[in-house]
Amino acid sequence: MKEPDLRKIRKSMEKKLDHKRYEHTLGVAYTAAALAMRYEADVNNALLAGLLHDCAKCMSNEQRLAICEKHNLAVSEVEKRNPYLLHAKVGSFLAMKKYGVTDKDVINAILNHTTGRPGMSKLEKIIWLADYIEPGRKQAPNLAKIRKAAFEDLDQAILLALEDTIRYLNGYFKEEKLEIDEMTLKTYDFYKNGGKSV
Numbered sequence: 626m627k628e629p630d631l632r633k634i635r636k637s638m639e640k641k642l643d644h645k646r647y648e649h650t651l652g653v654a655y656t657a658a659a660l661a662m663r664y665e666a667d668v669n670n671a672l673l674a675g676l677l678h679d680c681a682k683c684m685s686n687e688q689r690l691a692i693c694e695k696h697n698l699a700v701s702e703v704e705k706r707n708p709y710l711l712h713a714k715v716g717s718f719l720a721m722k723k724y725g726v727t728d729k730d731v732i733n734a735i736l737n738h739t740t741g742r743p744g745m746s747k748l749e750k751i752i753w754l755a756d757y758i759e760p761g762r763k764q765a766p767n768l769a770k771i772r773k774a775a776f777e778d779l780d781q782a783i784l785l786a787l788e789d790t791i792r793y794l795n796g797y798f799k800e801e802k803l804e805i806d807e808m809t810l811k812t813y814d815f816y817k818n819g820g821k822s823v
C-alpha cells in the first residue's frame with residue numbers, strides 16, 4: 626500500500642483536532658522534519674508521524690477505552706487510571722487502520738511518543754523530542770537549553786527532557802504529584818546509562 630498523502634492527513638487533523646492541538650501538531654510535524662534533516666532521517670516519515678502523533682488526543686477517555694476494548698488493545702493498570710496515556714496507543718492503531726500508515730517505524734513513533742522506550746529508533750527519538758520542544762510549547766523548564774541540545778546531540782537532549790519530565794511528574798516544579806508510567810522511568814534509565822540497557 627502507498628503511504629498516505631501528507632496534505633490529506635493534515636486536512637483530516639485540522640478537522641479532528643481542536644485548534645490548539647492542531648497548532649501543536651503542525652509544530653511537532655515541522656520540528657520533527659527539521660530534526661530529520663539534521664540527523665539524516667526520512668523527512669516525509671517525520672512529517673507523517675508528527676502530523677498523526679496526537680490523532681487520538683481529541684476524543685473522550687470513554688471513546689479511547691471503547692476502541693481498545695473493541696480491537697483487543699491491551700490496557701495496563703496505569704493506563705486504566707490515566708486513560709489520556711492511551712492516546713498514543715489508540716493513535717498508532719488509528720494511524721494504521723484509518724489513515725493507512727504501513728511503515729512500522731512511523732507507527733512505533735506514534736505508539737511511543739508519550740513515554741518513549743529504551744532503544745528508540747532515530748524516528749521515535751525525533752518525534753518524542755519534537756513533541757517536547759515544538760515552538761508552541763511554553764511552560765517546560767530548561768526549554769531553551771533542550772531546544773539547542775536537540776540539534777547538537779539527540780540522545781543528550783532526550784536525557785535532559787526526560788529528567789525534567791520525571792521531575793515535573795514528581796511535583797518538583799509545582800505542588801501536584803502525577804503518576805509516572807513505568808516506561809518513562811525505564812526510558813530515562815536507558816538513556817542515563819548512555820543508551821545501553823541497565
Ligand code: FE
Pocket residue numbers: 678679682712738739
Ligand atoms: Fe501526545
Ligand code: FE
Pocket residue numbers: 649653678679756
Ligand atoms: Fe503531542
